[in-house]
Amino acid sequence: MQANIQTDAIDAKILTALGEDGRRSYAEVGAEVGLSTAAVHERVKKMLERGVIRRFSISVDPHTVGLNFTAFVAIRNDGGAHCRDIAPRLRELPSVQELHSVAGEYDLLAKVRTPHARDLEAVLLQIKAIPGVARTTSTVVLNTEFEDQPLRLPGT
Numbered sequence: 749m750q751a752n753i754q755t756d757a758i759d760a761k762i763l764t765a766l767g768e769d770g771r772r773s774y775a776e777v778g779a780e781v782g783l784s785t786a787a788v789h790e791r792v793k794k795m796l797e798r799g800v801i802r803r804f805s806i807s808v809d810p811h812t813v814g815l816n817f818t819a820f821v822a823i824r825n826d827g828g829a830h831c832r833d834i835a836p837r838l839r840e841l842p843s844v845q846e847l848h849s850v851a852g853e854y855d856l857l858a859k860v861r862t863p864h865a866r867d868l869e870a871v872l873l874q875i876k877a878i879p880g881v882a883r884t885t886s887t888v889v890l891n892t893e894f895e896d897q898p899l900r901l902p903g904t
Contacts, residue, residue, distance in 0.1 A: 758783065759800070760901035762791055767898035770804050807896045815861040818889040819868050821875065822854035829880020831855050837878045843871045854885070 761781040765772060774788040781788070795801045810818070825834060831849050838844050838858060846859035858875070862868055868886065875884055 759791055759795060762788060763795070763800070764898065764900055766792075766801075767900075770806075810861050814863050817862045817865050817868065818892065819860050819862075820887045820889070821858045821860050821872065822850075822885045822887070823856040823858060823875060824853070824882045824884070825855045825880050826882035834878055834880050838875065841871065841874055843867070844875075 758781055762777055765777045765780055773785075774792070775785045777783075778785050778788040783791070792801065810816070823834070823838075825831060834856065835847055835849075838847050838856070843860050843862050844858045845861050848857045849855065850857045860868065860871055862871060865888070868888075872884055872886065875881055
């Protein structure tokens, strides 16, 4: 688990601006936050070094690439396995896009995307075949109101 790394108000504004559009130039971000291009570049470089920024990536619309069906799958372990033992196996499944360790009746919550509803069954069989998985419960997504919302930090 990583330590909580605090950011100052300017770094928070830079993160918010890049979170909204990671392709913005440092000159544009600098104009918005009141810094030079070089100062923004240096701050971004330091945030990368400190692990505040993990990576730069793109956001793909799942429907445009054929992933039209989304479900959340709650997973309970059998008590003999730990979530840390199950998680690497779930990471290997391409349909599992997110995995969260949770408190409550279940131990893990996975976001699964497949081309069709019928494909979820195959994914569930793969999940249930992982040693230590006792049972699953699926919740089918009817409509996604929003996701991939940019992080809005205090002070921005």
